Amino acid sequence: MTSALVRKLETFVDLNEAQRTKLDLLCSDVRPVEAKATSFPMGSGPNIFMSWSKAGAAHYKDLPGGSRQITALLLPGDFLDADVTILGRMDHSVSAITRCKVAYIKPDSLNALASEDNLLARAFWWSTLVDEATLRSWLVNLGRRDAYARIANLLCEIHARMTLIGLVREDRLDLPLTQDQIADATGLTAVHTNRTLQRLRADGLIGLGRRMLTVLDVPGLQRVAGFEPTFLHLVRRPG
Amino acid sequence: MTSALVRKLETFVDLNEAQRTKLDLLCSDVRPVEAKATSFPMGSGPNIFMSWSKAGAAHYKDLPGGSRQITALLLPGDFLDADVTILGRMDHSVSAITRCKVAYIKPDSLNALASEDNLLARAFWWSTLVDEATLRSWLVNLGRRDAYARIANLLCEIHARMTLIGLVREDRLDLPLTQDQIADATGLTAVHTNRTLQRLRADGLIGLGRRMLTVLDVPGLQRVAGFEPTFLHLVRRPG
DNA sequence: CGACGCATTGATTGGATTCAACTAAGGTGG
DNA sequence: CCACCTTAGTTGAATCCAATCAATGCGTCG
Numbered sequence: 001m002t003s004a005l006v007r008k009l010e011t012f013v014d015l016n017e018a019q020r021t022k023l024d025l026l027c028s029d030v031r032p033v034e035a036k037a038t039s040f041p042m043g044s045g046p047n048i049f050m051s052w053s054k055a056g057a058a059h060y061k062d063l064p065g066g067s068r069q070i071t072a073l074l075l076p077g078d079f080l081d082a083d084v085t086i087l088g089r090m091d092h093s094v095s096a097i098t099r100c101k102v103a104y105i106k107p108d109s110l111n112a113l114a115s116e117d118n119l120l121a122r123a124f125w126w127s128t129l130v131d132e133a134t135l136r137s138w139l140v141n142l143g144r145r146d147a148y149a150r151i152a153n154l155l156c157e158i159h160a161r162m163t164l165i166g167l168v169r170e171d172r173l174d175l176p177l178t179q180d181q182i183a184d185a186t187g188l189t190a191v192h193t194n195r196t197l198q199r200l201r202a203d204g205l206i207g208l209g210r211r212m213l214t215v216l217d218v219p220g221l222q223r224v225a226g227f228e229p230t231f232l233h234l235v236r237r238p239g
Numbered sequence: 240m241t242s243a244l245v246r247k248l249e250t251f252v253d254l255n256e257a258q259r260t261k262l263d264l265l266c267s268d269v270r271p272v273e274a275k276a277t278s279f280p281m282g283s284g285p286n287i288f289m290s291w292s293k294a295g296a297a298h299y300k301d302l303p304g305g306s307r308q309i310t311a312l313l314l315p316g317d318f319l320d321a322d323v324t325i326l327g328r329m330d331h332s333v334s335a336i337t338r339c340k341v342a343y344i345k346p347d348s349l350n351a352l353a354s355e356d357n358l359l360a361r362a363f364w365w366s367t368l369v370d371e372a373t374l375r376s377w378l379v380n381l382g383r384r385d386a387y388a389r390i391a392n393l394l395c396e397i398h399a400r401m402t403l404i405g406l407v408r409e410d411r412l413d414l415p416l417t418q419d420q421i422a423d424a425t426g427l428t429a430v431h432t433n434r435t436l437q438r439l440r441a442d443g444l445i446g447l448g449r450r451m452l453t454v455l456d457v458p459g460l461q462r463v464a465g466f467e468p469t470f471l472h473l474v475r476r477p478g
Numbered sequence: 479c480g481a482c483g484c485a486t487t488g489a490t491t492g493g494a495t496t497c498a499a500c501t502a503a504g505g506t507g508g
Numbered sequence: 509c510c511a512c513c514t515t516a517g518t519t520g521a522a523t524c525c526a527a528t529c530a531a532t533g534c535g536t537c538g
Contacts, residue, residue, distance in 0.1 A: 061379050063465065069382040071375045083368050086361065091372045091470040122325065129322050133330045135374040136310045140300050142381040143308040143426025146493070178516065187382030192494055194518060210503085226302065231330040386526070417484065431526055433486060449535090 003027060004077030004165040005050065009123040011164055011236055019120060026113060027103035038095045050079055055100025056176025060184065061092045070185040072135065073158070075176070077165050079127065098176050130233050137231055142187045145226065147196045150186045152225035155206060159215050160229050175213040242266060243316030243404040244289065248362040250403055250475055258359060265352060266342035274338045289318055294339025295415025299423065300331045309424040311374065312397070314415070316404050318366065337415050369472050376470055381426045384465065386435045389425045391464035394445065398454050399468050414452040 005027060006020050015023075027050060057080065059072035071092060074080060080094060080102065114121040134157070141153050162173050177185070183193040200206045205221045207214035215221055222228075229235050244266060245259050254262075266289060296319065298311035310331060313319060319333060319341065353360040373396070380392050401412050416424070422432040439445045444460045446453035454460055468474050 059375070061375070063379070063383055067383045069379045071378045083364075083371075086365055087368050087372070087472050089469065089472075091472065092375055125322075126325055129326050132322075132371060132374070133326070135371070135378065136298070136300070136331055139310045139374065139377055139381065140302070140308045142378060144302055144306045180516075189495055190517085191496080191519090195494095198518085230328065233326050233328075233330065418486095419484075428527055429484090430486085430528080434526095437486085 004075075004167075007165045008077035009120075009127065011234065012126045013119050013123045015119075015123075019117065022113060022117070022120070026105055026109060029104045030101050031104060033096045033100050033102050035096055035099045038093055050077070050103045050105060056097040057100065058095055058097055058181070058185075059092050060095060068184045069187065070181065071138070072131070073177070073185060075158075075161055075165065076167070078131075082128065097181060126233070133232055138185075147186070147188050147192055148199060149225050150188070151182060151193065151196050152200060152205070152221050153227050154182065154186055155200075155213065155215070156222050156225045156227035157232065158213075159218070159221075160227075160232065160234050164234060171215040171218060173213050175208070175211050178211075243314075243406075246404045247316035248359075248366065250473065251365045252358050252362045254358075254362075258356065261352060261356070261359070265344055265348060268343045269340050270343060272335045272339050272341050274335055277332060277334045289316070289342045289344060295336040296339065297334055297336055297420070297424075298331050299334060307423045308426065309420065310377070311370070312416075312424060314397075314400050314404065315406070317370075321367065336420060365472070372471055377424075386425070386427050386431055387438060388464050389427070390421060390432065390435050391439060391444070391460050392466050393421065393425055394439075394452065394454070395461050395464045395466035396471065397452075398457070398460075399466075399471065399473050403473060410454040410457060412452050414447070414450050417450075 002020065003024055006015065006023050009015065009023070055076055057074040058070045059074070059081075060068055060070045062068050074094075081090075110124075114124055137153075137157070141150050145153060158175065158177075159168065159171070159173065162168050167173055179193050179197065180190045182188075182197075183190045186193065188196070197206075197208060200221075201208060205215070205217050205224065207216055242263055245254065245262050248254065248262070294315055296313040297309045298313070298320075299307055299309045301307050313333075320329075349363075353363055376392075376396070380389050384392060397414065397416075398407065398410070398412065401407050406412055418432050418436065419429045421427075421436075422429045425432065427435070436445075436447060439460075440447060444454070444456050444463065446455055460466075
């Protein structure tokens with residue numbers, strides 16, 4: 001099976017076998033990370049990280065008062081945090097949601113790869129732009145949609161992103177989030193998240209149980225969510 | 240008076256006279272833009288834009304139903320949108336809020352400047368990271384703060400950013416936003432925004448009238464806002 | 479002056495939170 | 509293997525924050 005990173009970048013550029021090999025080589029230093037581990041050695045050194053196998057992680061920020069906001073959901077193939085080095089301090093935390101694996105990459109080797117191969121450089125750049133577009137999309141979600149559409153939208157996004165990296169079969173996927181974490185990502189309470197998920201189930205849009213999400217009505221869910229995949233730049237461009 | 244761009248970058252790196260001159264030269268093609276103009280020729284070509292003099296612009300997204308979410312506020316010295324070229328289509332719109340001026344920069348000259356001067360390259364990179372940090376900060380704001388703290392936070396951010404570029408005197412500044420636009424930025428209604436602003440006034444935290452904002456109690460406003468300037472990386476790093 | 483953009487006020491409705499209790503499922507150790 | 513404990517999910521009732529729907533004031537500009 002090809003790696004999630006390769007699959008992801010291939011939605012944007014066409015890669016040849018040599019390039020795929022280079023990418024796999026780049027990610028050869030893979031280490032296991034426990035669920036809920038916040039001990040990615042983030043500030044400690046010049047490493048760059050990447051989430052790898054079937055897994056999830058998140059950027060989040062804790063607030064005085066105990067509430068928490070997840071600002072990004074990281075799936076296999078995503079860069080955990082590329083730019084720690086230039087900003088002296090981190091403005092948010094990173095945590096593994098599930099047990100997962102992380103590929104440790106030396107920034108030098110990434111830079112070398114990017115400068116010797118323009119196509120790969122473009123692909124890396126595209127990847128960070130997609131991340132930014134996703135941030136904007138979340139902002140719209142939190143600012144202007146009610147709980148029902150908001151959660152639907154998050155589920156649509158996860159469905160789309162996991163489809164890209166080949167982790168969806170017949171619209172079924174392993175949801176790497178608990179209801180509590182869905183709440184933290186959508187800016188809702190766990191209680192209201194629960195009720196809203198029940199409505200989505202009752203309306204026949206999704207099935208959800210024991211961390212397994214089934215999107216029963218993809219266009220229906222996208223419609224109530226106001227979800228437009230093109231805005232995340234996740235669709236293959238012609239040419 | 241030194242340009243907003245120079246002032247902004249100098250919060251991160253020390254520039255010499257030659258570098259300042261290069262930056263000013265980079266921004267020599269300045270053109271006026273009308274208020275509410277959405278006609279930045281965004282998708283049309285390979286140009287890069289930069290907001291310039293005393294002014295404001297915004298990234299926003301309109302939703303079916305008529306609501307709007309502002310995803311970024313652009314002040315003098317900010318890049319309007321650096322990365323249009325690589326993503327075929329734009330996922331959001333850009334609009335001038337006030338009458339302003341925009342410096343049109345050819346990407347080639349920006350790239351040339353960045354590759355011949357490592358310090359400037361770092362400064363540009365820092366600038367985009369600050370933009371991302373601001374996006375995350377807004378996400379926390381929309382997700383986990385009530386209207387009172389949320390608006391306070393936005394005002395704190397504007398106060399901090401405009402201080403950087405030298406547009407604040409004795410905690411007074413020209414607010415480049417109407418109450419409607421504050422509402423669109425904070426995910427609230429204009430009515431509720433109005434009432435909340437009145438509470439902030441009544442509590443002696445701010446003065447606001449005819450587009451002129453006075454922060455009467457800076458630490459007080461920051462306290463109720465939960466505002467931490469370090470998270471936006473807007474504070475001068477030692478060394 | 480009239481029109482328009484912006485700000486303000488009131489009354490009402492509704493979505494989401496809060497607080498509290500309770501069930502179901504999983505894991506661990508005696 | 510069952511008792512125990514933890515974590516995740518579910519339910520109910522009361523409360524509250526913010527949205528909604530109008531209507532009005534006010535200043536500016538053509």
